[in-house]
Amino acid sequence: MIKKFNFILLITLILSSKLLANENKHFLTLRSDKVNVRLGPAFEYPVKFVYKKKYFPLLIVEKSDVWRKVSDLNYNTGWIHISKLSKKKSAIVINDKTVLFKKPTKYSKPLAKIEKGRLLIVKKCEKNWCNIETEKFSGWIEKNNIWGEIN
Numbered sequence: 478m479i480k481k482f483n484f485i486l487l488i489t490l491i492l493s494s495k496l497l498a499n500e501n502k503h504f505l506t507l508r509s510d511k512v513n514v515r516l517g518p519a520f521e522y523p524v525k526f527v528y529k530k531k532y533f534p535l536l537i538v539e540k541s542d543v544w545r546k547v548s549d550l551n552y553n554t555g556w557i558h559i560s561k562l563s564k565k566k567s568a569i570v571i572n573d574k575t576v577l578f579k580k581p582t583k584y585s586k587p588l589a590k591i592e593k594g595r596l597l598i599v600k601k602c603e604k605n606w607c608n609i610e611t612e613k614f615s616g617w618i619e620k621n622n623i624w625g626e627i628n
Contacts, residue, residue, distance in 0.1 A: 504626040505545070505562040506532045514555030518544035525555045530596060532567040534625030550624045566599040568607065568625030575622040577614055581606035588616045602627050 510531045515522040518541035528549075538554070539546035545562060548554045550569055573593045578585040581603055591597070597609040597618070606617045607627055620627050 508563040566626040568623035570595045577616040581617040
């Protein structure tokens, strides 16, 4: 009986730790057109590289005081000060010639083909679709065609 209880407790702890780890991972975006990414969580660390696109989505993978370790869609990682990040929702198109539709269905009127790598501002998402806007267009795109904040 005790072995069974210990086994159930162990499984519960493992599952809850994985859920908590996934809860800590979320997306933020760049607040400005130029943001330094550092090797470590302090201004004393050297700049590793620079992002140059406002609202570029980044996955937050770790926290240290006012610093966030980020990862982009190409798995480049580094540390950014929280003041350089925004909660604005955005995404990047990950598939070539993704179709933008007028309504959240494939049977809706196609509005445009969006090229891979295009930055999109996400207004809202429903089921498998997100309502987005880009420089010239606004419409609906399937979630499986984008990387970023889609919840």
